[in-house]
Every structure is written in structure tokens, then in C-alpha cells.
Amino acid sequence: MCLTHGLRRSFGPSNHRASKPAARFAAGLLGGMAMIAPAPAQAGQGGRSALFDIPAQGLSAALDQFARQAGVQILYPYGVATAGRNVALRGRMPVREALDRLLRGSGLEIARFTDQVVTLRAGVPSPFARRVKRLDVPLPAPSSVPERPSPPPPEIVVTGRAVGAPLAEAELSYAVTHIDAATLARQGPQSTAELFTRIPGFWVESTGGEASNNVRSRGIPTDGYSSVALLEDGLPVQYDGGLGYLNTDQIYRADPTVERVEAVRGGPSAIFMANAPGGSVNFLTRNGLRTPGYLFSATGGSFGYGRIDGFAGVRIAPNLGVSLGGFYRRDDGLRDPGYLADQGGQLRAGIDYDNGRVRLSFNVKRLDDRVILYLPVPLQFDARGDVHGIPGFDPLSGTLAGPDNLHVPFKTATGQRDFDLSQGTHSRVTFYTMTGRLPLGGLSALEVKARLRTGSTVRNGLFPIGRPTSGSIYLDSVGQQVAAAFPGTSATQIRYADTGQPFLPDSNGNGLVVGANLLSVRMPMREFVGDVRLTRSVDRWGHHDLALGLTYDHASLGFDRTMGTVLLDVRSQARRLDVVALDAGGRQVGALTDNGFIRYGSLFDRVDLRSSNIALYLADEWKLAPHWRIDLGGRWERIRIGGGVEGNSPVNLGDPATLADDAVLTGNGKITPIRRTFSGLSWTAGVNFNPGSGTGLFLRFARTARLPSATEFIGSPNRTDEAIVPITMAEAGLIIRRRHWNLSAVAYKSHFARLPFTDYRFDPVSNTYVDRTSIADTSTVGLELAGHADLPGPLQLDLQATLQDPRYRNFSYVELVGGLPVTRNVTGNRLIRVPKLSLRATPSLNLFAGGLRIAPEFVHYSDRFADIANTQRLPSFSLVNIDMNARISDHLTLALHATNVTNTLGLTEGNPRAGSFDAGGMGTSYFLARPEFGRALRATLNFSY
Incomplete structure (x- = not known):
């Protein structure tokens, strides 16, 4: 309530x-x-x-x-x-x-x-009656005009706070973004990251597909979900959202069981949630007690997209409700790999009890879904620095993944295995969630939340490396190595691995080849997270809503990683290539590769990790005077990281006809233990002035501590550069909500101190990863704007914008130039991949008393850089999307969604495997990057009852 x-x-x-x-x-x-x-x-x-x-x-x-x-x-x-x-x-x-x-x-x-x-x-009839309360639908039926205008109901916020006493948005000392059920239904099925594009201050790279995307908030210099907490009913979906190769969005899907979303930008998130200095996004679920009814939707779209969603909620007694919902989806992929790209679904069943005093809820959710992982594609710069596609490869719809690499025999020291690219990111995960609330008299309450997660995620992908180059240049680069290994070599030649046909300049329309890693990671994980919170109201020097909480998390994670490096031709659905050595008579005397593999076992990891977190937090929401509030909060957290990392060493599998199996990395049986403990204190203070209903001004200051993640020790169990990262954040905001318009404006500044940056680069000469780490600071100043206005007639306008200036501070690193160490100072450079300006404007036209809504969406991102040295510029770009929603009847609506209707070629990231410190600049014509998807259309038919 x-x-x-x-x-x-x-x-x-x-x-x-x-x-x-x-x-x-x-x-x-x-x-x-x-x-x-x-x-x-x-x-x-x-x-x-x-x-x-x-x-x-x-x-x-x-x-x-x-x-x-x-x-x-x-x-x-x-x-x-x-x-x-x-x-x-x-x-x-x-x-x-x-x-x-x-x-x-x-x-x-x-x-x-x-x-x-x-x-x-x-007032719902018995569950055996034919009609039940209808769920929210995208376009509510118009009602008659009231006798006199009344102000709009306030947006009630429950996220980002530790107490149960509700507050309207204008009374908060932080910024929040709402995405309600009608908006979710109107926008149709989409990835979790795509939802986040609706949140000001969030820079979202959703070009990886439905999972494995990157989210950054307010210029925070960490990828994945390491700085933004993804919650479900106030409890983390995954306590550490930035685990290596296991982003939170890989195990979370939005479906009709989600009632609404509340996103907290900055503010107190880092006090009440782990790993959340940038904010927290809370998905609040439907249940049969509060929102009984039925919903069914069917979606079809471009590239063979098909999805069904459903929800049923029934009140089976005055205080008891049950619910069931989920989705199933399959499609050929926004970038066609030549095989089924995405297939799977999710099912959730829940039961809820609420007698007016005691509230209990329990639900079970099962996710079994595999989605393709889209990775960078080959592109080229022209003389002016503009980006274009390469002949023979469409960067809007093409992908190097294809049938030729779908099932590949993969040689290891323990025998041959099948590399299955169709697995993509395949998560089989079960969540058991329980929440409860018990009033302790009239002044206090006890709240308990707990979640057990079991299951495993497999992540198989084709990761391109280096830069595309012509076949002749590639042969020149490996000629000495081949000649030394096979003394009778007179010439080298590139052939297709499956047919043995020569690779010629016109074989693929461009004569280019590129390296790639076939990478397979398996991550079984079991995690328990619980939160116990005691709240109490006190009247002394004003009114206080107090909360004292304890959070505990324990996770066990396995990490098995195997990789082989292959040579491909540059085309959509690329094919593997072999490099062979020929004698003077044209006979093959040896090969650099084997079945397209330049090196089997170019990476190997076998790790068992455990992490235990315990956090104590205290909060006070102090109503000092009728128009003034002060919010105080503190958090102490400790993490203990344990486990073991198996060492590796190269072995020769003994095939004299190829170099591909000469140095296969495999486990050596030597386990290096990990035993680390870190702890840190975070605190925040905010003040809100609420001069009148619907108007609020706030100031907030936060000093938080980011603790190291367990997976940061996978490759280096003995590393000593990991430490607490102090984060200082300040913000000032204005919130105005009126009947026909609203505005949120927040200015912010953040400073990260002593943050380790790792340059994890694949070396095409040794065909293995090399890394280096530098400790540096970052600072960002910015402004977030979000607003809505009812314009004259049937017009409305929604606008959001983020203007920021993220910079590196105290940052230098050493690199070898001509064999000599040279220090590079990049202080003052812009943070990688974060635009200075993000703009989203959505005018909408509402016709036929709300029966038809047409809403074009205009999106613009300024230029960015793919590397810390700021040598590779990613140009600015703009997108146009169109949404249309029509009410067919009281129970039936139709939604149409067209994305990137102008087929804009916009780049969201470069190629991290080329090096995050220095990606090599723009002097070379060919490069790798991950663009936005090309034009696509989806139609969703919603039925609610």
C-alpha cells in the first residue's frame, strides 16, 4: 500500500x-x-x-x-x-x-x-465466474469527462528506498524513471537492454542481441552490469551483475509477468543494493491477488520472428491469489546466420497471500532460452573517416557466424569435442523467490526476501580478431613461419577448408580474410541471496522512517573456457580457410592450419569460485518540516572470495602435417588457491524541498566503495592490483509534475579513484591473449533531462536527453615502440564508447478518442571513441523508429514496431579484442565494430480479459 x-x-x-x-x-x-x-x-x-x-x-x-x-x-x-x-x-x-x-x-x-x-x-467474482478483472492494456478505453478537473495521481515510488512508507516522485531526493504496464505492452517484446534505452543517463549497447549487452550509467567506466543493479521485486537477479562472461541480462527476460519497471538513476542505489553506483532497475511482478485477469499476445516479424506471451491471474479466495505466465520465442536472427538464431522461453508460477496484516509471496521461474551472440563485423573507413560496408558484406544484416562454423570438430589434449555455435548464450536457470512482510505492532514491520538460483549458462560465440586483410598480405605475414616448419616449401596457398578449392581475390567479392576465435564457456552457478529488514516509524524532531537491514549472498560458480583460433574469409556466414605449404611441383608438404584452425587450444581456463557477501545498512527518511525531507543512509559490506584456478601449459598433439596442434593449452593439474577479503563503507545524504504538490528540488551526495568481483581473478589468481575503488557522486535535481506536462532535470558529477583498467588484447602473432593493467581515475559531469507534454489537440511529446563530459584522469601506460618502452599519457581523453550527447524525442498522435496512437521516435548519439587513446573514432549517428498502436475492441489491440527505418549504419562499439588502450587508429582502411541492426518490423496482437 x-x-x-x-x-x-x-x-x-x-x-x-x-x-x-x-x-x-x-x-x-x-x-x-x-x-x-x-x-x-x-x-x-x-x-x-x-x-x-x-x-x-x-x-x-x-x-x-x-x-x-x-x-x-x-x-x-x-x-x-x-x-x-x-x-x-x-x-x-x-x-x-x-x-x-x-x-x-x-x-x-x-x-x-x-x-x-x-x-x-x-471486487472480483469467484474464480469460476466467466468474467474477471481485465488487465491493463496499451490504450485504455476513453472515459467520460469529469465534472471538474482533478490533478493527476502521483507516481508512487518503492525502489531505491529501504522503508515501506510510500512517497510520491516529487518528494524524493533522487531521480527515477517509470515504465508502466501500458508502455511495456505498447512497445512489445524486446531485450532487457533495449528497455534501458528509455532511461536518461544510461548509455546502452543493445547490439549484442537479446542478451550479453553493455549498460553504463552517468559516464561510469565499467561495462556489462557491473555498475547497474538489475532487480526483481527489490532483490538482485544476480548479486554481482558484472561477473566475467555472465552479465545479468543473460539470465533475465521481461515478459507479461512484469507489471511495471522503476529505474533509479544514481541516488541511494549503492547504499541499498550491491554493485549499483550507477543505479538500479527494478522489475515488479504481477500476481493473481492484486492484478487478476488474463492476457495473451502473439508477435510476428522480420527474419522469421515469432513469439507468444501469456499471463493468467486468479483470486481463489479473498486473501489468496495464484498466477501463471511466460513466453516462448524463436527466430532466424536480425543478422541471419543461416540457422535458427534464438529459441526458448520462460515460465513463472506464483502464489500470494495478503490478509491485510501478513503478506507472503512465493514464485518459481524457469528460464530455458538460447540466443545468438552478435559480435563485431568487418567495416572500412573512407578517406574522410566515414564508415562504409565492405563489398560482399552487408553490415546491417550480415554476420560472420554461419553454417560452416555451426558444428566444428575441436581437438583438445583429452580428445576431440564438438564446438556447437548454435548454442549461442544458452541459459537453463531456475529461480525460487519468497517475500514476506509482518507488522510488529503499529510502529514496526519485518520484511524478508530470499531467492535461490540454480542452473548453468553456456556461451559459445565466434569472436573476430585483428583486422581484415587481403589474402596475399596474410600469406606474406606467415610465409617465414611456414617455410621454417616445412623446409621443402616453395609457395603458400589459401584454400577453403571444406572443399580444398583455392581462395582467390574474387571468391568472396573482396579478397579479404580475417581471424576469429571459436570460444566456448560453461558457467554452472548456484546462488542464494537474502535480505532481512526491520522498519520503524518514530516521531521526534519531526517524523522518521527508519530501516535497519542485513543482506547475505553466497554464490558458487564454475568457469570452464576453451578456445581455438581460425581463419575465415570475409563474407556473411563466413567459411573457414586453410593455409598450405606447396613444393615446387605444387604438392602439399604441410599446413599452417588444420580444418581452418590456426591454433587449437589458444585459451584454456578451469576455475571454481566462491564468494560470500554480507552487508549491513541503515536508512533514515526524516520529515523535518512540512516541505522538507532529509534522507540519510549508510552501508558496510564485506566480500570473501575463495576457490582455485587450475594452471595450464601447452602440449603438442603430434600431427607433423600441421602447426595448428603444436601448442594446445590444457590443464596441468596445478591448482592455485584464491583467498581474498575486501570490505568497504558507503554513505549518502540527500535533501528534498517540496514547495507544493507535484514539485520537488533535491540535492544528494554519496561516497561509495566498489568491491572487486570474484571473476577478476580467473586469469590471474595472484594479482595484487585489485582493491577498493572509492566513488564520489553528487547530484542536484528538479522534478515538476503537472496535469498536462512533467519535467525532470538532474545535474550530476562522479569521480572514480584508483580504478584498474585492463587492456585484454588478442595477439594475432602468438594467437593468444595478452593483457596489461593501469590504475587511473575518471570524472564525469553531466545533465539528464526527461519530460512529457500534452500539446494542443491530439499531440503529445516525450523527450529525454543526456549531456555529459566523461574524462580519464591520472592515466598513463607503457607500450613498446621499436622494442623500447614508451609512456603514453591519456589524461583528459574521453571515456571509451560513451557519447557526449544522447537524445530521444517521441512525438505522438492520438486519434479516435485514444483508439489509435502513432509515435515516431528520433534518436541521436554523438561521436564516441573505441579506445582509451581516442585514436579510433566512432562517428555520430541518428535512428528513426516508429510505433503504432490501435484498439480493435475492448479486449483486443494491435501494435506495430518498425526499427531503424532509414537503415542507418551506426556503431555502438569497436572491437575490444583489438585492444581497449589503443585500437590502432583510423590509418588502416579495414576494421571491426558492432553496428546497430538494420530495418526490422514486428506486429503484436494483444488480447486481455
């Missing part, structure tokens, strides 16, 4: 204090998902009469007026009330009778009536 503080304030300090016992009881009663309409406490109200004057209007506003006039507090499901209207009520009458009249035909009914607190619930 949520408390409308705007109404509570209107009664003045004395009335507010008088109603505190009932308000505290109400807030603890149902916490977070409905509305409490507060009023002054008055004695003996059971059969008392009162004078009422409430016009017909939106039901939520009517209930607020009723609470004031009757002197009671009303707890009601907010989502139901905002969709309903009341019957006009005028005259003196008993309170109970008056409320019955007000609710007539509204969809709500009285669940409990006492002298001080009234609890309402949705």
Missing part, C-alpha cells in the same frame, strides 16, 4: 501527528502496492454520520476527499482506483453507508471497516 503524502500535508502538522498511529499501521499493513488516503484521527466513528460533498470524478481523487470528510484512513489498490469513477455523493449520512454508495459500480468493495482504517479490495 502507498501513502498519499500530498493529502496528509494539507492537514497541517497537528493533524499529521494525530493521524500517525493509523498511518503507520496502514503503511505497514500492505506496503508498496496500493494507496492510503489519510485523514485526521477522530474517535468513535463506527456508526457516526458525516457531511459529504464529493462530485463524480476519478475514483482515486474521490477516495482522498472521502477520507478527509469522514475522518478515516482508506487503503485501496491504486491501479484499480485510477481506472475507475465514483458516483456523486452529497448530504449527511453514516460513514459506512456513504462509502457503500461511493463505491457502487466502481470495481472496489470493502474488505475491512474499523473506526480508524478502512481497507478496500478489487
Whole structure:
């Protein structure tokens, strides 16, 4: 349940204090998902009469007026009330009778009536009746015009806070972005990262497909989800979202079981959540008790895309509900690999109990889904630095992955294995989640959340390396090596591995070849995370909502990684190539490669890891005066990392006809133990000034500590450069919410100190990875803007923009030039891959009383750099997307989504395997990078009942 503080304030300090016992009881009663309409406490109200004057209007506003006039507090499901209207009520009458009249035909009914607190619930027939409450749909049916305008209901926020007392957005001391059920349905199925593009301050690279993408917030210089926490019902989906090769989005999919999303940008996230200095994104789920009903949708689209989604929620008793939902999807891929790219789905079943005092919830979710991992493609710069495709390869729809590399025999020291590229990122994971809340009297409550996750993720991908080059240049580069290995060599030749046909300049339309790694990683993981929180309200020097919490996480992770390096021709669905040595008579005397492999076993890891985290946090939301709030929070956290890393050594598999098996890395049986402990203290302070309903100004300062991740020790168990990273963040914001427009403006500054940067580069000469690490600082200043306006007539405009200046500080590194060490100072350079300007504008046209919505979306990103040295520039680009939603009937809607309708070639990242310190600049025509997808269309038919 949520408390409308705007109404509570209107009664003045004395009335507010008088109603505190009932308000505290109400807030603890149902916490977070409905509305409490507060009023002054008055004695003996059971059969008392009162004078009422409430016009017909939106039901939520009517209930607020009723609470004031009757002197009671009303707890009601907010989502139901905002969709309903009341019957006009005028005259003196008993309170109970008056409320019955007000609710007539509204969809709500009285669940409990006492002298001080009234609890309402949705009036749903028995589960055996034919009709149930209809779920939210993208385009709500228009209602009649109210007799007089009433202000829009406040956005109630539960994320980013440790206490249950609800607050409206304008009362917060941090910035938050809402994505409601209607918006989720309107936008249709999409990747988790794609949802994040709707959040100001977030730079999202969603070009990896439905999983394994990168998210950065406010210029924070870490990839993946290492600085942004992905939550489900307030609990981390994965405690450390930045585990190597295991981003959180690999094990999370959004589907109709998600009711809404709340994204906290910066603010107190790092206090209440682990690994979240940049923010936290909370997916709040539907259940059969609060949102009963049925929903089904079917989606079809370009490239053989097909998906079905469903949800069913039923209230089987007044205080008990059950739900079932999920999705199934398959498609050929936005970049066609010549085989089924994505296939799988998710299923969630839940049961919820809420008797007005005790709240319990349990659900089980099973994900079995495999998605292709899209990686950089070959491109070229022209003389002006503009990016173009290479002849014979379409950068908008092409991928090097293809049938020729789908199932490849892979030689290892323990025998031959099958490399299965079709696995992509395949997650088979089960989540068991339990939450509960128990009021401890009228002032305190105990909240418990726990989640057990079991399962495994396989990640197989074709990772291109180096740069595309002509076949003749490649032969020149390896000629000496081949001649030395096979003394009778008179010439070298490139052939196709499957047919033995010579590779010629016109074989693939460009005569280019490129190296690639066939990489396979298996990561079984078992994780338990629990959070216990005690909340209490105290009236002393104002009003305090206090919380004391303990979070515990234990994870066991296996990491088995094997890799082989191959040579490919440059084409969509590339083919493997062999380099052979020929004598003077043209007979083969040996080969650099074997079945396209330049080197078997070019990487090997076998690791068992354990991590245990414990965190204590304390929060105080202090209502200092009617218009002033102070928020304080602190967190102490400790991580213990244990396990073992098996060493590796090269072995020769003994085939004299090829060099590919001469140095196959394999385990040597020597285990290096890992035993590390780190701890850090974080704190934050924020102040909010709320001069009136719907207006808020805030300031916040945070000093947080980023703890090392367990997977940072995979390749270097004895590394000593890992340490606590101090992070300092400050922000100031303005939030305005009006009936026809709203605005959020937040200025921020962040500083990271002593952050290790690793240049993890694949060396095409030795065909193995090399790395170097430098310790440096970063600083970012920026401005986030988000707004909405109802324009004249049927027009609306949504706008979000981020302007920032992220820079490296105190950063230098050493590289070899002509065999001599040279120090490079990159202080002042821009952070890699983060644009200075991100802009998203969505004008929309609403026709036929809301029955049709057409919304083009214009997106622009300024230029970026692919490397820390800022030598490889990624040009600015703009995209145009179009959404259209039409209501066919009360239960049926149609949504059309067209993305990148202009087929813009926009690059989101370069090729990290070329080196993150210095990618080699733009002097070479050919390079590798990951572009946006080409034009695609999807249509979704939604049915709700």
C-alpha cells in the first residue's frame, strides 16, 4: 500500500501527528502496492454520520476527499482506483453507508471497516465466474469527462528506498524513471537492454542481441552490469551483475509477468543494493491477488520472428491469489546466420497471500532460452573517416557466424569435442523467490526476501580478431613461419577448408580474410541471496522512517573456457580457410592450419569460485518540516572470495602435417588457491524541498566503495592490483509534475579513484591473449533531462536527453615502440564508447478518442571513441523508429514496431579484442565494430480479459 503524502500535508502538522498511529499501521499493513488516503484521527466513528460533498470524478481523487470528510484512513489498490469513477455523493449520512454508495459500480468493495482504517479490495467474482478483472492494456478505453478537473495521481515510488512508507516522485531526493504496464505492452517484446534505452543517463549497447549487452550509467567506466543493479521485486537477479562472461541480462527476460519497471538513476542505489553506483532497475511482478485477469499476445516479424506471451491471474479466495505466465520465442536472427538464431522461453508460477496484516509471496521461474551472440563485423573507413560496408558484406544484416562454423570438430589434449555455435548464450536457470512482510505492532514491520538460483549458462560465440586483410598480405605475414616448419616449401596457398578449392581475390567479392576465435564457456552457478529488514516509524524532531537491514549472498560458480583460433574469409556466414605449404611441383608438404584452425587450444581456463557477501545498512527518511525531507543512509559490506584456478601449459598433439596442434593449452593439474577479503563503507545524504504538490528540488551526495568481483581473478589468481575503488557522486535535481506536462532535470558529477583498467588484447602473432593493467581515475559531469507534454489537440511529446563530459584522469601506460618502452599519457581523453550527447524525442498522435496512437521516435548519439587513446573514432549517428498502436475492441489491440527505418549504419562499439588502450587508429582502411541492426518490423496482437 502507498501513502498519499500530498493529502496528509494539507492537514497541517497537528493533524499529521494525530493521524500517525493509523498511518503507520496502514503503511505497514500492505506496503508498496496500493494507496492510503489519510485523514485526521477522530474517535468513535463506527456508526457516526458525516457531511459529504464529493462530485463524480476519478475514483482515486474521490477516495482522498472521502477520507478527509469522514475522518478515516482508506487503503485501496491504486491501479484499480485510477481506472475507475465514483458516483456523486452529497448530504449527511453514516460513514459506512456513504462509502457503500461511493463505491457502487466502481470495481472496489470493502474488505475491512474499523473506526480508524478502512481497507478496500478489487471486487472480483469467484474464480469460476466467466468474467474477471481485465488487465491493463496499451490504450485504455476513453472515459467520460469529469465534472471538474482533478490533478493527476502521483507516481508512487518503492525502489531505491529501504522503508515501506510510500512517497510520491516529487518528494524524493533522487531521480527515477517509470515504465508502466501500458508502455511495456505498447512497445512489445524486446531485450532487457533495449528497455534501458528509455532511461536518461544510461548509455546502452543493445547490439549484442537479446542478451550479453553493455549498460553504463552517468559516464561510469565499467561495462556489462557491473555498475547497474538489475532487480526483481527489490532483490538482485544476480548479486554481482558484472561477473566475467555472465552479465545479468543473460539470465533475465521481461515478459507479461512484469507489471511495471522503476529505474533509479544514481541516488541511494549503492547504499541499498550491491554493485549499483550507477543505479538500479527494478522489475515488479504481477500476481493473481492484486492484478487478476488474463492476457495473451502473439508477435510476428522480420527474419522469421515469432513469439507468444501469456499471463493468467486468479483470486481463489479473498486473501489468496495464484498466477501463471511466460513466453516462448524463436527466430532466424536480425543478422541471419543461416540457422535458427534464438529459441526458448520462460515460465513463472506464483502464489500470494495478503490478509491485510501478513503478506507472503512465493514464485518459481524457469528460464530455458538460447540466443545468438552478435559480435563485431568487418567495416572500412573512407578517406574522410566515414564508415562504409565492405563489398560482399552487408553490415546491417550480415554476420560472420554461419553454417560452416555451426558444428566444428575441436581437438583438445583429452580428445576431440564438438564446438556447437548454435548454442549461442544458452541459459537453463531456475529461480525460487519468497517475500514476506509482518507488522510488529503499529510502529514496526519485518520484511524478508530470499531467492535461490540454480542452473548453468553456456556461451559459445565466434569472436573476430585483428583486422581484415587481403589474402596475399596474410600469406606474406606467415610465409617465414611456414617455410621454417616445412623446409621443402616453395609457395603458400589459401584454400577453403571444406572443399580444398583455392581462395582467390574474387571468391568472396573482396579478397579479404580475417581471424576469429571459436570460444566456448560453461558457467554452472548456484546462488542464494537474502535480505532481512526491520522498519520503524518514530516521531521526534519531526517524523522518521527508519530501516535497519542485513543482506547475505553466497554464490558458487564454475568457469570452464576453451578456445581455438581460425581463419575465415570475409563474407556473411563466413567459411573457414586453410593455409598450405606447396613444393615446387605444387604438392602439399604441410599446413599452417588444420580444418581452418590456426591454433587449437589458444585459451584454456578451469576455475571454481566462491564468494560470500554480507552487508549491513541503515536508512533514515526524516520529515523535518512540512516541505522538507532529509534522507540519510549508510552501508558496510564485506566480500570473501575463495576457490582455485587450475594452471595450464601447452602440449603438442603430434600431427607433423600441421602447426595448428603444436601448442594446445590444457590443464596441468596445478591448482592455485584464491583467498581474498575486501570490505568497504558507503554513505549518502540527500535533501528534498517540496514547495507544493507535484514539485520537488533535491540535492544528494554519496561516497561509495566498489568491491572487486570474484571473476577478476580467473586469469590471474595472484594479482595484487585489485582493491577498493572509492566513488564520489553528487547530484542536484528538479522534478515538476503537472496535469498536462512533467519535467525532470538532474545535474550530476562522479569521480572514480584508483580504478584498474585492463587492456585484454588478442595477439594475432602468438594467437593468444595478452593483457596489461593501469590504475587511473575518471570524472564525469553531466545533465539528464526527461519530460512529457500534452500539446494542443491530439499531440503529445516525450523527450529525454543526456549531456555529459566523461574524462580519464591520472592515466598513463607503457607500450613498446621499436622494442623500447614508451609512456603514453591519456589524461583528459574521453571515456571509451560513451557519447557526449544522447537524445530521444517521441512525438505522438492520438486519434479516435485514444483508439489509435502513432509515435515516431528520433534518436541521436554523438561521436564516441573505441579506445582509451581516442585514436579510433566512432562517428555520430541518428535512428528513426516508429510505433503504432490501435484498439480493435475492448479486449483486443494491435501494435506495430518498425526499427531503424532509414537503415542507418551506426556503431555502438569497436572491437575490444583489438585492444581497449589503443585500437590502432583510423590509418588502416579495414576494421571491426558492432553496428546497430538494420530495418526490422514486428506486429503484436494483444488480447486481455
